[in-house]
Amino acid sequence: MEKVFDSGDFPARDALAAWAEVTRHAVMPTAFRLVDIDTFAGWFKTMPLGPAQVSAMSYSSFRTLRTPRLIHASDPECLQIALPRSGSHVLEQNRCQVPAEPGQLLLFDSSRPFEGYADGEALLIQLPRALLPLPAPRVERLTARALPGDEGVGLLLATFLTHLAEDTTRYTPQDAARLGTVGLDLVTAVLAHHLDRESDVPADTRQRALFLRVTSFIQRHLGDPALTAEGIAAAHHIxxxxxxxxxxxxxxxxxxxxxxxxxxxxxxxxxxxxxxxxxxxxxxxxxxxxxxxxxxxxxxxxxxxxxxxxxxxxxxxxxxxxxxxxxxxxxxxxxxxxxxxxxxxxxxx
The missing domain is CATH 1.10.10.60 (Homeodomain-like)
Structure with a gap:
């Protein structure tokens, strides 16, 4: 990941405005207001993955607001899934308000107004809504809902994001594009699972997601000398x-x-x-x-x-x-x- 912002590089009075400018380009335009503090501290790293993007960020307490006016000014038409890693996070969108604990996944939509509170660290994957092979009205049901990131395909997505945030490998553009496909497959699998719409997922996406689930299972059981193809297949009902x-x-x-x-x-x-x-x-x-x-x-x-x-x-x-x-x-x-x-x-x- 490339670090594109560090509050330590700015005078204290300018740090929040600089954060807003960087996130305006990297994510979407939103308004920020500090909560119970006078100066902002944080950093922002980002990694492009073809049409998608994964970001890691840290920030002191603020409220964020995306208004209809800001949406009209600039809308990337993206879905975002945040993975809080520490601190407190609350999101309100589509008349739903949800607090997200560290390790949970939180879906929100750039095309709809939202308000939030954040303090701590989080990972974020964003991808064009048009690439998601699921009905938009159904996906909307999952916005502002905390989804588990500690089991099943949710854990796979959380592990994928965490690995990219902590890995120091320098990927080629071809690697990045392939990783973007992996990210899209995992996001699709997570949302389809919670919508009970696995049948809507293209066959190749299902196969790639299954391969990721199986290899993740094998990785967790490498120390078991009794691990067999029969046991692996049974664990995945194939x-x-x-x-x-x-x-x-x-x-x-x-x-x-x-x-x-x-x-x-x-x-x-x-x-x-x-x-x-x-x-x-x-x-x-x-x-x-x-x-x-x-x-x-x-x-x-x-x-x-x-x-x-x-x-x-x-x-x-x-x-x-x-x-x-x-x-x-x-x-x-x-x-x-x-x-x-x-x-x-x-x-x-």
Whole structure:
């Protein structure tokens, strides 16, 4: 994500006006008024994902208002889903007022007036309403409602947003476009679930959302050596044949995908100085390899070096995330988001 605003870059008296200007371009025009404080403190980061956009923000107490006049002046015709991470958040839209706890999802519409109170931190995904393959009148029923973000597809969306906010990877434009498709699929799946309109969702969107649910389930159970295709399929109420077909559509098998994730977690733990005290067998067992000899053979076949040698060389070179293959070792560290002078980003919706 790119940081486009930091209140510390402005005189205290100008910080709120600068925040309003940046969010006007990045999200939509709204009016702000401080609550029980004299100066505004906060920051704003954003990441374009094709036609969609994900943002992370922190702010001190304010009330926000989007009036018919502001909508007439500029309307990106977007839907937004906010994920509060801390503090207090209240939204009123369509004559409904709802407080949202951290971890809940809150849907609102740029084309309708709203009023809100916010204090803390939140993540936000916004996307053009026209891209959502669900009837607009039905989606409207979910505005200003707190939806669970700690279970099912809601948890998938919350995890997706959190990962993008915390990840320091620099994605290519092609990566960003694909991630935008993932975001749209997850938003569609969340709303369709709560509207009981899964049948309205296009088949390819349902398949992509199912793949995300299945892979998320596998990630949570990597440490279980008894994890099987049969168990994965049963947990998602599909046949084993359908499960294999789902992974084949992504060019991998269930076994190879699972094994690759287990091996990568083991590699990271071996290269982590904070886990140097763990025996290699304990690292392997933690990620679903109950037999140390099997793990050693698999690791050597993949990286061309034993786990113990990999650990020694990774630590001697002072890296926590380097990969090693054959006789070459490299790091994948990347610089974090820039904290340069703020600027208004292009609107992505």
């Amino acid at each position: 046949s084993v044949r359908s499960l294999h077909r789902l992974f084949q559509q992504h060019g991998v098998s269930v076994r190879s995908w699972t094994r690759a994730r287990r091996m990568e977690h083991c590699r990271r733990d071996l290269a982590d100085p904070a886990k140097r005290h763990l025996a290699i067998a304990a690292v392997a067992h933690r990620w679903g390899f109950p037999r140390p000899a099997d793990f050693t053979r698999a690791f050597r076949a993949l990286h061309g070096i034993t786990p113990s040698d990999y650990r020694d060389r990774a630590h001697s070179r002072g890296t926590e995330s380097g990969t090693y293959s054959g006789t070459e070792s490299g790091t994948h560290g990347r610089p974090g988001p820039g904290a340069t002078a703020p600027r208004a980003p292009n609107r992505r919706c």
